[in-house]
Amino acid sequence: MTTLQxxxxxxKILSFIAFCILVYYAAKLCRVDYRIFKSGIFEGFQxxxxxxxxxxxxLGEMLYPAFETVLIALLATILGALISLLLAFGGAANLxxxxxxxxxxxxxxxxxxLPEIVIILLLVAALGLGAFPGVVALAIGCLGMLGRLFADxxxxxxxxxxEAVTSVGASxxxxxxYVVLPEVMPSLISNVLFRFEVNIRLSVLLGAVGAGGIGYxxxxxxxxxxxxxxxxxxxxxxxLVFSSERLSDYLRKKIxxxxxxx
Amino acid sequence: MIxxxxxxKSLPDGKQILKGISFVAEKGDFIGILGPSGAGxxxxxxxxxxxxxxxxxxxxxxxxNRIKDxxxxxxxxxxxxxxxIGVIFQGFNLVKRLSVLDNVMIGRLGQIxxxxxxFYGFTDSEAKEALQALENVKIAHLAHRxxxxxxxGEMQRVxxxxxxxxxxxxxxxxxxxxxxxxxxxxxxxxxxxPLAQEMxxxxxxxxxxxxxxxxxxxxxxxxxxxxxxxxxxxSEKKLEEIYGEEFNALEEATMTPTLAYS
Amino acid sequence: MxxxxxxxxxxxxxxxxxxxxxxxxxxxLVALSVQLEFNPALFxxxxxxxxxxxxxxxxxxxxxxxxxxxIFASVQETIAMAFLxxxxxxxxxxxxAFLAARxxxxxxxxxxxxxxxxxxxxxxxxxVTILVFVIxxxxxxxxxxxxxxxxxIGMFGKLFADxxxxxxxxxxEAVYAIGANKWQAIRFSIIPQVIxxxxxxxxxxxxxxxxxxxxxxxxGGGGIGFEIHMAMKMLRYSDALALILFTIVFIMLFEKIxxxxxxxxxxxxxxx
Numbered sequence: 070m071t072t073l074q075x076x077x078x079x080x081k082i083l084s085f086i087a088f089c090i091l092v093y094y095a096a097k098l099c100r101v102d103y104r105i106f107k108s109g110i111f112e113g114f115q116x117x118x119x120x121x122x123x124x125x126x127x128l129g130e131m132l133y134p135a136f137e138t139v140l141i142a143l144l145a146t147i148l149g150a151l152i153s154l155l156l157a158f159g160g161a162a163n164l165x166x167x168x169x170x171x172x173x174x175x176x177x178x179x180x181x182x183l184p185e186i187v188i189i190l191l192l193v194a195a196l197g198l199g200a201f202p203g204v205v206a207l208a209i210g211c212l213g214m215l216g217r218l219f220a221d222x223x224x225x226x227x228x229x230x231x232e233a234v235t236s237v238g239a240s241x242x243x244x245x246x247y248v249v250l251p252e253v254m255p256s257l258i259s260n261v262l263f264r265f266e267v268n269i270r271l272s273v274l275l276g277a278v279g280a281g282g283i284g285y286x287x288x289x290x291x292x293x294x295x296x297x298x299x300x301x302x303x304x305x306x307x308x309l310v311f312s313s314e315r316l317s318d319y320l321r322k323k324i325x326x327x328x329x330x331x
Numbered sequence: 332m333i334x335x336x337x338x339x340k341s342l343p344d345g346k347q348i349l350k351g352i353s354f355v356a357e358k359g360d361f362i363g364i365l366g367p368s369g370a371g372x373x374x375x376x377x378x379x380x381x382x383x384x385x386x387x388x389x390x391x392x393x394x395x396n397r398i399k400d401x402x403x404x405x406x407x408x409x410x411x412x413x414x415x416i417g418v419i420f421q422g423f424n425l426v427k428r429l430s431v432l433d434n435v436m437i438g439r440l441g442q443i444x445x446x447x448x449x450f451y452g453f454t455d456s457e458a459k460e461a462l463q464a465l466e467n468v469k470i471a472h473l474a475h476r477x478x479x480x481x482x483x484g485e486m487q488r489v490x491x492x493x494x495x496x497x498x499x500x501x502x503x504x505x506x507x508x509x510x511x512x513x514x515x516x517x518x519x520x521x522x523x524x525p526l527a528q529e530m531x532x533x534x535x536x537x538x539x540x541x542x543x544x545x546x547x548x549x550x551x552x553x554x555x556x557x558x559x560x561x562x563x564x565x566s567e568k569k570l571e572e573i574y575g576e577e578f579n580a581l582e583e584a585t586m587t588p589t590l591a592y593s
Numbered sequence: 594m595x596x597x598x599x600x601x602x603x604x605x606x607x608x609x610x611x612x613x614x615x616x617x618x619x620x621x622l623v624a625l626s627v628q629l630e631f632n633p634a635l636f637x638x639x640x641x642x643x644x645x646x647x648x649x650x651x652x653x654x655x656x657x658x659x660x661x662x663x664i665f666a667s668v669q670e671t672i673a674m675a676f677l678x679x680x681x682x683x684x685x686x687x688x689x690a691f692l693a694a695r696x697x698x699x700x701x702x703x704x705x706x707x708x709x710x711x712x713x714x715x716x717x718x719x720x721v722t723i724l725v726f727v728i729x730x731x732x733x734x735x736x737x738x739x740x741x742x743x744x745x746i747g748m749f750g751k752l753f754a755d756x757x758x759x760x761x762x763x764x765x766e767a768v769y770a771i772g773a774n775k776w777q778a779i780r781f782s783i784i785p786q787v788i789x790x791x792x793x794x795x796x797x798x799x800x801x802x803x804x805x806x807x808x809x810x811x812x813g814g815g816g817i818g819f820e821i822h823m824a825m826k827m828l829r830y831s832d833a834l835a836l837i838l839f840t841i842v843f844i845m846l847f848e849k850i851x852x853x854x855x856x857x858x859x860x861x862x863x864x865x
Contacts (some may be wrong), residue, residue, distance in 0.1 A: 092680060098666075099734040106730070113729030137629065140486035144625045182844035186808040186818070187837055190825050195646040196639055200629040200730050233490075236380050237497055238413035238441020243448050247437055251428040259835035273718045278811065284720060303721050310716045432602065452611075453604045462598055475602055 090202065099317065116296075123304055124297035129288060131305045137200065138282035141275075142268040145204045149268075152260045156212060157219030163228060174220070181213030185271050193279040194322065203280025207268050207282025214267075218260045222253040258324050262317040269313045273306055283309070332357050332446055333501055333531060338388030338402065339555075340371070348374055350383065350555035356531035361524055363542035363563065364535045366552040367577045372535045375552065376505045379533070379538065380416045381409050392416070394500040414441035417494030421506035423486040427479040431470070431489050434478055435461040438496040458544065464492040468522055484515035491522055503524055504534035508541065520545040539570055630670060646830065649749045653835035664820060664836070668843065670818035674809070675802040681738075682745025682802075683795050689746055690753030696765070697757055697779055707750070714747030719805060720812065727813040737814025741802045749798050760786040789859055796855040803847055807840060 159165045160173035189208055190204035226249055234248050276284020284305055290299035333356045340349040344481070347372045356362055366373050377383035379390060381401045390401045394415050400414050417438070425434045436453045438461075443453075453513075465471045468488040473481065478489060487507060494502055504523065508516035516538075524545050526532050536542040542549060543563045551559035551573045558573060571578045600606055626632065690709050691697045698704035713776060722743055726736035760783050768782040810818020817840055826835035 092677065095673035095677045098670050098678055099738045101677070101735055101738070105735065107728075109730040114726060116725065116728050140625055140629050144622070144629060144631060147622060147625075178845065179841060182836070182841040182848070184807045184818075186811060186838075187821060187840070190811075190822065190833075191646070191837075194825055194830070195642045197637070201635055203630055204631050227424070229420065229422055229424045230426055230754050232382060233418065233420055234426070234440065236382060236413055236416070237416045237438050237493070238410040239437070240440075240445045242412065242445045243440045246432075246449060247429070247440060248426050251426055254428070269719060274720050274808065277720055284718075286720075287720060287724075288739065303510055304716075306718055306721070307713075307716045308720065314716070432598075436604075444717050457605050458598055458602075458604050474598070482773075529836055 086200055103325075119296045120303070121298035122297065123300040124295075125301060127298045127301045128305075131283065131302055134276075134281070134283045134286050135300075135305050135309060138276060138284065139269065139313075141200055141203045141207065141280060141282060142265060142272040145207030145269050146211065146261060146265045148204065149208035149264070150215055150257075152208060153211050153215035153219055154257070156216040157223055157226050159222035160216060160220035163224055163226065163231065164245070164249070175206070175218070177213050177216040177220070179213075180209065181217070183213075185210040185263050185275065189275045189278055189280060198279040198281065202220055203272065203275050203282070206275060206280070207271055209273065211264055211268075213220070215260060219253070219257060222256045224247055226252045228256055234274045259321045263325075266310075266317045270309055273309075332393040333379070333533075334389075334391040335379070336389040336392075338375070338376055338385040338390065340360065340378065340383065340385050346435060348555055349378075351388070352552065352557055354550055354557060356533055358530060359527055360531045360533075360548055361527035361546045362531065362548045362550055363539075363546035363548050364533065364552060365539050365542060365573060366507055366558075367574050371555045372552055374503055375536055376407060376418075376503055376533070379503055380413055380418055383498045392500065414497060415498045415500045417499035417502040419487065419490040419494050419502070419504045419507050419591070421509045423505075423510075424484070424490055425478045425486055425493075426450075429478060430457060430475050431481070432461055432474040432523050434489055435464055435492045435496050438493040440505050441497075461496050462464055462494070464496040465489075467486070467495060470490045487511060487515075488521050488522070493518070495526070499530060501530050502532045504532065506535050509537055516541060531571065539565065539584065565583045619750060645713060649830040650834040652831065653838055654829075655833040655835050657832045657835050664817075667810075667815065667817045668735045668839075669808045669818045671818065672803070672847075674734050674741060674814065674816060675799060675806040676682075678738050678741025678745055678802050678806070679795065679799045682742035683749060683798055685742070686746045686748075686750040686753055687791070689750040689777070690757055694754040694757035696762075697775075708754075711747050711750045711754075712741060715751065717747075717755060717807065719744055720745065723809050723812045723814055732813045732815065734815040737806060737809040737816065739846070740809055740814065741805060744805070745798055745802065748801075749794055750792055753787070756787045756790045792858055793855060796851045799849075799851055800848060803844060 075225040135215055143251055156173050156176065160168045162170055165173065185206055189202055189206035192206050196202045196205075230252075231248055231311060234244050239247070262309060271288075272280065273283060276282040276286075277288035279285075283302055286302040287306070290296070335352055335354050335356075336353045337353050338349055339347065339351055341347045347498055352371070352375055354362075364375065365564060366372050374383060378385045379401070381404060385402050388402065391398050392401050392412060392415070399408075399412060400407070404412050426437065429437075436457060439453070439457060440448060462471055462474055465474055465488075468491050469490070470485055470488050473489075478486060481489065485512075490507075502523070507523070508519050511519060518539060523532055523534065527547070534542075534546070536546075539549075543565060546563050548564045549559065549561065549565060550557055553575075559569065565573075594656065689711065692699070692703050693707035693711065694705065698707075716814045719740060723740045730736045730739065751758060764782040764786070765778055768778045773781070806816060807818040807821075810816040810820070811822045813819075817836065821833055821836045821840070824830070824836060
């Protein structure tokens, strides 16, 4: 073996050892305990038995909260997409001056680092419970992901086409309307559909901390130990998530024949 | 009428590309600009419609009995000038996801108010005029197709129709046939030639043979200055003098179009 | 001369269509807002509540980050949850992926079973999983970690399985052609092809899990999410803001680190 190869092998062994130490340390921090796991699995399955049979009598009570959850996700997706688009115009290097790009991109990065659940905690603290903070939190939650994807898509518009339309004397607003928007529309819509799917899931989660809807029903039933009622709510959620996934998949494939994101 | 008076252009690094270009173009002129690569042909064209500002010199454009210096115009005034100058490009530079008719109508964007284009768009009579422009380049039957589905020759015709639709006082063509096969290239030249009856047509060409065949005046640029301005019948010797080392490669260039799609 | 434009292509007709679509859209938007009692004006009428909250939050009580020892411990807990969830879940996802991919699965029944398992798992909200695990394992990061492990299997098992199914078939056939068995074909022709996508997805999974770990903390998973929740509940708003800012900074930091590591490892991978 040459020295270089030996160094490489040594490096590999060292990183593996470091990795193992990290895993051990993390396991300790997480209080991983095989005995708890063993008895926990048993308890878990026993508990899952308590979820059955679902209390279908409560199904009627679940319909409106489920509807509310979908509405929250829908409205938040629409509003979030509109705000993200505006932010993306500011964050695209080919439309905005450097300082505006920096500010917009910074907002997107900061938002992406801020979990939606923290946003809703803040909003609930300020505005109280209800759909309003839920919609606002989810709409803000769109900014990081959609804003960046939109801005990247806008930056990919052929600069020569933009220049050609500039050369007929078009204003910036006209260039956005007649060049940028038509060119990015398919990727825009497909990303919004994907985000709708994400927002349905998030809207369930946020419901538990105060946005209302079906998530609240689950959390509340657990706290009241009404597990059979909870499992009805869970089934409704499964249906919601599953059908939103199918729907957004289907629509995406219709818009983009490849069905691929980005 | 357009009068170019001693324009110069230096790059930020101090290298002077244009060293004083002057010529006058009038109605009836179909000017072919020739010259080796890097001589400053494309840069001259960009100065002519204000996409690049020359470092010094003047470009007087005469329209509606007014004379304006495009190299000094900014903002709204510059956009007004650009409306009056039709440009077609090597890469066609159309909005691929819009229909052919929409692409032609984009030629008028500079002439309508931003607010009108945002809320109202184009009028029916404008659409009919645009269709007329398409008929002039013999592709009216493609009016409602998406541009993305057209061939190169068809795309360049759309670009010409867009320029005609602008009602320009002059037409600039930056290597309009470089991406086309020889038969399509000739068809495009045949379309451009009669336009010179109404306005000066100025084109940059890579193929001196085709340029000599259709243009009625040739301007040759070498190292940033005009080295020839006159009859399209250039002798072999003169061509060799203009192109220098590139002369031998020319024959092949006329046969195979450069596929620099962008 | 004159070709004519069909009526539906006339700009005025298009405008009519656009106006109709836009009004419908506006009506839907308004109807949704009314139904949810979502009134944007609330932002202005209730804006003072937000301002009040901000006033109470500012300035952030940065001191809390080192005054209370357990903040540091909770951050570690959150990171450990995400890290372990990614490693264990990722490795299990790998195994499941090979069992669920068409070209490597030992039998159709096994393949269908794991595909079904993954799609069911992906539909179950994390909220439910964490609640069940908290009941089974007790409060704390262990329950959070198990939740992340399970969701990683569901989500990345599918990505991995799809990646395996998408491999270029020619090298695989070439390996079979020289008389290799299934194991050898997997080892020498499928694994090398999918490794870059696996690595990239591992890092992506970590990013996703780190964010999720914060959310899970609120429902009993422990860690920094729990601390934020507690601070808010006890109305210690300036502490909460300090924690939130700290969270943003460390998530951004980890994203940078993971981007860097991924680029390095993938570069090495392609060089080999």
